[in-house]
Amino acid sequence: MAKLTRDDVLKLARLSRLHLTDEEVERFQKEITAILGYVEQLQSVDLKAVQPTSQVTGLQNVMRPDEVKDYGASPDALLKNAPATQDGHFKVRRML
Amino acid sequence: MSQWPSIADIVQSVEAGKVQATELVRQALKTIEDKQEYQAIIAVIKERAENRAADIDKRVAKGEKIGRLAGVPFIAKDNMLTFGSETTAASNILKGFEAPYQATAIEKLEAEGAICVAKANLDAFAHGASTENSDVMTTKNPHDTSRVPGGSSGGSAAAVVLDMAPFALGTDTGGSIRLPASFTGAVGYKPTYGLVSRSGVIAMASSTDVIGPLARTVEDAALVLDVMSGRDDLDGTTIERDTSPYTTLDVSVKGKTVGIIAEYMDEGVDPAIRKEIEAAVKQLQAAGANIVSVSLPSLPLALACYYIICPAEVSSNLSRYDGQHYGFSHADAKSLEESYNWSRSEGFGDEAKRRIMIGTYVLSSGYYDAYYKKAQTVRTKLVEEFTRAFKKVDFLAGPVAPMTAFEIGKNVDDPLQMYLVDIMTVAASLVGIPAVSVPVAKVQGLPVGLQLMAPQKHDRALLSLAAKIKETA
Numbered sequence: 131m132a133k134l135t136r137d138d139v140l141k142l143a144r145l146s147r148l149h150l151t152d153e154e155v156e157r158f159q160k161e162i163t164a165i166l167g168y169v170e171q172l173q174s175v176d177l178k179a180v181q182p183t184s185q186v187t188g189l190q191n192v193m194r195p196d197e198v199k200d201y202g203a204s205p206d207a208l209l210k211n212a213p214a215t216q217d218g219h220f221k222v223r224r225m226l
Numbered sequence: 227m228s229q230w231p232s233i234a235d236i237v238q239s240v241e242a243g244k245v246q247a248t249e250l251v252r253q254a255l256k257t258i259e260d261k262q263e264y265q266a267i268i269a270v271i272k273e274r275a276e277n278r279a280a281d282i283d284k285r286v287a288k289g290e291k292i293g294r295l296a297g298v299p300f301i302a303k304d305n306m307l308t309f310g311s312e313t314t315a316a317s318n319i320l321k322g323f324e325a326p327y328q329a330t331a332i333e334k335l336e337a338e339g340a341i342c343v344a345k346a347n348l349d350a351f352a353h354g355a356s357t358e359n360s361d362v363m364t365t366k367n368p369h370d371t372s373r374v375p376g377g378s379s380g381g382s383a384a385a386v387v388l389d390m391a392p393f394a395l396g397t398d399t400g401g402s403i404r405l406p407a408s409f410t411g412a413v414g415y416k417p418t419y420g421l422v423s424r425s426g427v428i429a430m431a432s433s434t435d436v437i438g439p440l441a442r443t444v445e446d447a448a449l450v451l452d453v454m455s456g457r458d459d460l461d462g463t464t465i466e467r468d469t470s471p472y473t474t475l476d477v478s479v480k481g482k483t484v485g486i487i488a489e490y491m492d493e494g495v496d497p498a499i500r501k502e503i504e505a506a507v508k509q510l511q512a513a514g515a516n517i518v519s520v521s522l523p524s525l526p527l528a529l530a531c532y533y534i535i536c537p538a539e540v541s542s543n544l545s546r547y548d549g550q551h552y553g554f555s556h557a558d559a560k561s562l563e564e565s566y567n568w569s570r571s572e573g574f575g576d577e578a579k580r581r582i583m584i585g586t587y588v589l590s591s592g593y594y595d596a597y598y599k600k601a602q603t604v605r606t607k608l609v610e611e612f613t614r615a616f617k618k619v620d621f622l623a624g625p626v627a628p629m630t631a632f633e634i635g636k637n638v639d640d641p642l643q644m645y646l647v648d649i650m651t652v653a654a655s656l657v658g659i660p661a662v663s664v665p666v667a668k669v670q671g672l673p674v675g676l677q678l679m680a681p682q683k684h685d686r687a688l689l690s691l692a693a694k695i696k697e698t699a
Contacts, residue, residue: 143583146586148579161641165533166587173596177606182603183609186658192463201327202327203327207324211552213549222565
């Protein structure tokens with residue numbers, strides 16, 4: 131059974147873009163180990179001949195004409211929840 | 227007795243000018259106000275609702291026809307985008323979020339004259355089975371305020387049972403409509419996957435998320451479903467609806483076979499619940515159905531399968547909350563990286579963090595085949611077993627949950643125990659079939675729901691079957 135180490139949790143947090151407190155690291159280490167321990171029961175099932183399913187209603191690619199349609203959501207309405215904007219764009223901290 | 231007549235009767239009275247929409251909205255808002263102690267409602271949509279009602283009354287006075295839900299107040303789960311209030315999914319990270327557009331389901335209901343009066347509480351981002359994961363508050367069960375209403379659509383279910391509106395909307399990803407329906411005594415309907423557009427619904431696990439009604443009767447739920455369902459340009463996974471209206475509940479039960487799911491009736495289920503489920507199925511027998519027992523051998527794996535696929539999709543869907551586009555943004559972060567990390571850490575609650583990390587784990591290289599791909603193959607196995615079962619029976623039946631509403635606080639320190647509450651609801655979600663919870667009886671004063679399922683796209687037949695069930699006192 132997978133037993134997550136403290137380092138495993140810190141790595142997961144980094145990949146998940148989460149900053150955890152020491153208390154959280156300790157608690158999540160225990161809780162996530164227990165949950166993974168439960169879902170691991172699938173590993174004993176032999177399913178070599180079975181294909182994976184990701185979509186259940188049998189739809190394939192759904193195509194539409196490449197046309198601009200107005201669904202009524204204005205750029206202003208879309209930007210108004212942003213923490214910072216400039217000239218109709220999202221403004222973020224510098225990347226480089 | 228409810229203060230609301232059937233939705234069909236309300237609509238008739240409004241169209242005839244006998245009842246004013248303004249009065250119905252006032253009545254709904256007053257009930258919400260009077261029953262605040264249950265903590266079912268996160269936000270009230272007062273001004274917009276009153277304006278829409280006044281407009282409907284004016285149009286009725288001019289002799290205009292309004293629509294199939296003329297003047298009917300309703301309550302939406304707060305993970306659906308609506309105008310007139312914030313939409314937060316009961317999360318801190320979306321505090322203050324103002325929807326730039328409305329969910330398709332809301333638009334369709336409004337186009338027929340329905341009026342959204344409030345937003346209901348939920349487990350934040352719909353992650354939970356009790357509403358205790360709400361970042362705002364815990365909703366109380368209308369039958370016993372020391373107990374949970376079920377989740378994640380617990381606010382919607384409680385609101386309906388508390389008579390705040392004739393119906394409410396919920397979402398169901400692994401049981402989030404059916405479980406609170408069972409725990410509160412509402413009718414909760416989870417349609418076939420893709421029947422109702424997910425556009426404007428805050429995504430949880432996209433391959434199983436559906437929108438459905440919580441109502442007092444199957445007939446009311448069917449009418450709401452009929453208005454909401456159908457293809458939508460804004461959601462590529464939507465499917466064609468039935469050509470017959472879902473309100474025509476005339477699919478005969480006579481000669482049909484109902485299979486009781488053996489795996490859902492074992493010793494893990496409270497014997498008093500088992501007894502009520504057996505009694506309810508007898509009602510279907512009396513209506514002419516044949517009752518048999520059916521086994522789906524992979525069902526005991528469904529929960530493990532769900533708690534890999536669901537967090538995997540959650541971790542992907544919640545990656546959009548980055549503190550840059552909308553939602554909480556940490557003001558003190560100095561770099562972009564810090565801004566992501568701090569905004570998410572402060573904005574997300576414990577359950578969202580858990581699911582994000584579990585999802586990240588099962589999708590990460592080295593573990594993908596052992597967890598995620600394995601779960602997807604178990605999902606195939608479940609699809610095959612349900613397909614095989616539906617060659618022998620027309621419907622499946624069982625409990626919604628092995629227990630009635632549990633006490634507030636009982637499972638909060640043990641996330642795995644909380645996940646186990648979903649044990650009988652996740653399979654229908656993974657397979658994409660319609661399922662409904664219908665109240666059948668009470669055990670020690672707490673409601674018990676019967677779960678009925680049908681093959682994909684057999685929603686009208688399932689609603690017809692559910693309409694045969696009458697609650698015993």
